Amino acid sequence: MPKTSQDKWLKDCFIPPDQPIQWQRFYSFSFKYTKCTRLITFHFKFMHRRLATNRFLSKIGIKDTDKCSFCEDEPESLIHLFWSCKKTSSFWNSLTNWLLLCGITDQNFRLNCAVALGLRPSLAGVMSLINFCLLIARYFIWKCKYNQKLPDLLGFICLLKTYKELDLSKNTLKQKFGNL
Helix, strand or coil: HHCCCCCCCCHHCCCCCCCCCHHHHHHHHHHHHHCCHHHHHHHHHCCCCCCCCCHHHCCCCCCCCCCCCCCCCCCCCHHHHHHHCCHHHHHHHHHHHHHHHHHCCCCCCCHHHHHHHCCCCCCCCCCHHHHHHHHHHHHHHHHHHHCCCCCHHHHHHHHHHCCCCCCCEEEEEHHHCCCC
16 A cells, blocks of 8 residues: 555554554454455555545535535545444444444443444454444445445444455354344
8 A cells, every 4th residue: 555545544543653553453454354355355445545435526516515424514534434424433332332232342342433444353352243343334324425425333233244254264253143
């Protein structure tokens, strides 16, 4: 990944220089958790910042506004769309609570920007399961943008069910999701 993209991620997520990101882990993230080319392609575009937000589409004259697809209050950048938008934040809170209720995370799990966006894959609890859920959550947010609907927990769970049968790299994922 070009250094400029890395610098943008660090700036967007307020990651200090003394807490470096393991970029190789970020690059190979999706390959570890899924065999689905759709998810791998999405993650590749995401990490290389090649997803067209309304800010970009407005600049090139495709959209009339650069406002967020969800809140319609602020310009839509990657960090806004996937993390700081109030509608996305509400979705992340619902997802975090659901992961706790399902026993996938514990009370000590804290979702922050770097973990949610895959810059720092979670090391808590059942690591593969959490990281897989977060990958699906990012993809779900992107799908919601293009389907012009707000991200919600029920929609996420439906999408998760769709992907649960994939050949994932850890059998614990299949076992844990067996009851969905």
